[in-house]
Amino acid sequence: MGKLAIGCFPGLVGNMTFDFAMKLADAAADKGHSVSIWFSGNATGSVKAHQKHLKDYSTGEKPLLALIAKGVEICTCEACTVARGVQKPESIEGVQWNAMHWYLARVHAADRVLLIGGE
Amino acid sequence: MGDVKVAMIVQKPQYKGETSRLAITHAISYQTVEILLEDGETVTPKLCFIGEGVLGLQKGQNAMELYGITSTESHMKNTLLVDLDVLVCKEDLDKYGIPEDAMPNADEMGADKTIQVVPFAEIQKAIEEANHVMFF
Numbered sequence: 001m002g003k004l005a006i007g008c009f010p011g012l013v014g015n016m017t018f019d020f021a022m023k024l025a026d027a028a029a030d031k032g033h034s035v036s037i038w039f040s041g042n043a044t045g046s047v048k049a050h051q052k053h054l055k056d057y058s059t060g061e062k063p064l065l066a067l068i069a070k071g072v073e074i075c076t077c078e079a080c081t082v083a084r085g086v087q088k089p090e091s092i093e094g095v096q097w098n099a100m101h102w103y104l105a106r107v108h109a110a111d112r113v114l115l116i117g118g119e
Numbered sequence: 120m121g122d123v124k125v126a127m128i129v130q131k132p133q134y135k136g137e138t139s140r141l142a143i144t145h146a147i148s149y150q151t152v153e154i155l156l157e158d159g160e161t162v163t164p165k166l167c168f169i170g171e172g173v174l175g176l177q178k179g180q181n182a183m184e185l186y187g188i189t190s191t192e193s194h195m196k197n198t199l200l201v202d203l204d205v206l207v208c209k210e211d212l213d214k215y216g217i218p219e220d221a222m223p224n225a226d227e228m229g230a231d232k233t234i235q236v237v238p239f240a241e242i243q244k245a246i247e248e249a250n251h252v253m254f255f
Contacts, residue, residue: 100148105155113251
């Protein structure tokens, strides 16, 4: 099966692009592909634990935990994340923290690369 | 695969959103990716500015003085300092009336590279030669 490297930049709330990225990763993982997701920009706000899932808003925690359980690698840009006031101990368990070269390394190994742009 | 070529295409100005600025910093990170790769493996980005992406590259920016943040000009100098290939679409510069000599350089920092103002055909070639293309 293939290796898919997804770069995800949009914010969790305000559009459905983040949700699409999660659904796509889930579908690819279900088909047996190896999937990695890199969060940068506003998408890094999604890694904060203890999100309250109000029905009018997208949530990051539930799909991220499900993807991690399926073996999807998820990493957040440390600089982007701390710039938004989220510290590592507050992060969803299983999310990796690293720098931008993490994404480039996954791009190097990938058969297909998607960059899902943000604001 | 030894070297993986990535064409990073910036279509939006940095002052309209964070993503186009992140294109620049992601490209610069090619310098340190080798710590996560095997011997002989590399990633080679080409950073290309097209459309509205050519806006906001001009020299003489004062973002640090006025906003306390790094300017796009400063980021562009860093790309040159780490020997990135930076291509700026000539047709789009002409469209917006931006002269080629408004592009910054990093001569004073000792950079060997300069920003390459090129016809779109050159950027198209970079896209065709790349293993992966990213649109920012």
